[in-house]
Amino acid sequence: MLADHFPPLGLRLRTPRLELRLPSPEELAALADVAAQGVHAPETMPFVVPWTDAPPAEAARGVVQHHWAQLGAWTPEDWSLDLVVFHDGAPIGTQGLRGREAAVTREVSSGSWLGRRHQGHGLGTEMRAAVLHLAFDGLGMETAVTSAFEDNHASLAVSRKLGYRPDGLNRRVVRGAPVNDHRLRLTRADWERHRTVPVTVEGLAPCLPLMGLPAA
Structure with a gap:
């Protein structure tokens, strides 16, 4: 099986409503369709790289290429796990977790997007909670960071x-205009205090060496 050669393909995170995992080619195509249908209101731009400004077909192709590129560039020192989020068996977005020298820093970062018609139902909280459980309980991380524009x-x-605290600002240029990018940091202690979503993890042990971490 392909997962024998690349164990993250066998990784599964489950919450009460969601499953997070790497997709099959057909599921990746369906995810691209979700992106083409819209991720945010046209007048806003939540991403540093404004990939959703592209025409729908180009944005969809970019989702596929980005997914392949991240897996192809994977090393134990610099990895990016872009899990597809499934709700009722269908892909609705992605939730990523990235580690750069995570075995040393004990820190990971996260990023995500969710199809616009799936927003407003608490799914964004649930999918982030899933990768935070993976980070802290599964990988033994001490901090997790993320960021978001002020709007x-x-x-x-x-x-x-989920318990993140402010961690400063970065100034970015998006669509030719300056924006404030709010950095946020979550410690293990704050994660423990705020965790409410039950999460189960399957298939993690064989992934650990690929993340630069000792095998369980």
Whole structure:
């Protein structure tokens, strides 16, 4: 099986409503269709790289290429696990977790997107909670970081709910204009205090060496 050669293909995270895992080619195509249908209101841009400004077909192709590129560039020192989020068996977005020298820093970062018609139902909180459980309980991390532009109220609300604290600002240029990018940090202690979503993890042990971590 392919997962014997690349164990993250066998990794599964499950919450009460969601499953997070790497997709089959057909599921990746369906995820691209979700992106083509819209991720945010046209007048806003929540991403540093404004990939959703592209025409729908180009944005969809970019989702496929980005997915392949991240897996192809994977090393134990610098890995990016872009899990597809499934709700009722269908892909609705992605939730990523990235580690750069994570075995040394004990820190990971996260990023995500959710199809616009799936927003507003608490799924963003649930999918972030899933990868935080993986980070802290599964990988033994000590901190997790993320960021969001000041007008991305939904993402900032998810971070507050999960226990993140402000960690400063970065100034970015998006669509030719300056924006404030709010950095946020979650410690293990704050994660423990705010965790409410039950999460199960399957298939993690064989993935650990690929993340630069000792085998269980």
